Amino acid sequence: xxxxxxxxxxxxxxxxxxxxxxxxxxxxxxxxxxxxxxxxxxxxxxxxxxxxxxxxxxxxxxxxxxxxxxxxxxxxxxxxxxxxxxxxxxxxxxxxxxxxxxxxxxxxxxxxxxxxxxxxxxxxxxxxxxxxxxxxxxxxxxxxxxxxxxxxxxxxxxxxxxxxxxxxxxxxxxxxxxxxxxxxxxxxxxxxxxxxxxxxxxxxxxxxxxxxxxxxxxxxxxxxxxxxxxxxxxxxxxxxxxxxxxxxxxxxxxxxxxxxx
DNA sequence: TATTCCCTGTGC
DNA sequence: GCACAGGGAATA
Numbered sequence: 001x002x003x004x005x006x007x008x009x010x011x012x013x014x015x016x017x018x019x020x021x022x023x024x025x026x027x028x029x030x031x032x033x034x035x036x037x038x039x040x041x042x043x044x045x046x047x048x049x050x051x052x053x054x055x056x057x058x059x060x061x062x063x064x065x066x067x068x069x070x071x072x073x074x075x076x077x078x079x080x081x082x083x084x085x086x087x088x089x090x091x092x093x094x095x096x097x098x099x100x101x102x103x104x105x106x107x108x109x110x111x112x113x114x115x116x117x118x119x120x121x122x123x124x125x126x127x128x129x130x131x132x133x134x135x136x137x138x139x140x141x142x143x144x145x146x147x148x149x150x151x152x153x154x155x156x157x158x159x160x161x162x163x164x165x166x167x168x169x170x171x172x173x174x175x176x177x178x179x180x181x182x183x184x185x186x187x188x189x190x191x192x193x194x195x196x197x198x199x200x201x202x203x204x205x206x207x208x209x210x211x212x213x214x215x216x217x218x219x220x221x222x223x224x225x226x227x228x229x230x231x232x233x234x235x236x237x238x239x240x241x242x243x244x245x246x247x248x249x250x251x252x253x254x255x256x257x258x259x260x261x
Numbered sequence: 262t263a264t265t266c267c268c269t270g271t272g273c
Numbered sequence: 274g275c276a277c278a279g280g281g282a283a284t285a
Binding site: 030032075076077092109110111112113150151152156247248249 | 262263264265267268269270
């Protein structure tokens, strides 16, 4: 279930298990995984020590002692499962890392879209990724400057990782709702005041998500997104009806009452 | 800047 | 059956 709060949580769990450890073996368990991480690369990873585990947006990075990186992306469904090597492989394991302390890290993903790749040192620094949502440099003025040169509606723009990194489909919609901005509003026609509210909305939604430790449910209670996946339900702010529309092939949820164009 | 595709599972 | 799924790279 990986939006940014989940990936942050996953990165912490990975760090606790992987940092300082040496890789004994790296295996793939699906053809698409083998394509992303060919056998020669997997073999070359044996004996490498993991120096640091970090995150950039929704990308998890493991820096190795030879200066290269393992690059992990969960996409829609990925997750970690940690267990001693003696236990059986979890269902939907696509990659597994065997460590020198007898632990095994499994990347599970029913859809097999998650990837682990290996890149050279210089690559992560040059990726075209925007600032983190909580970066102080991310101000309304900066955002307006970037959006001024942009055609198209705001909500799909928020999914562009080169604008702001780490915002996914849920938080793009939730941020627009909190700022009372219609998701189809042209991105270049939102003024400073509303952009300030949008940033607040995105940050507020993310920090609520973070507080929930990256889970969508607590027991039986669904964690309350305000519009996401609530088509037809009444808006908690104005009582209007939550609608769904499609933008760039993805669902967008918004309140038809208080998010006016 | 919008589709198409990568995959498989779930729920109607 | 079919629509839909939280992402993103490749394509027109």
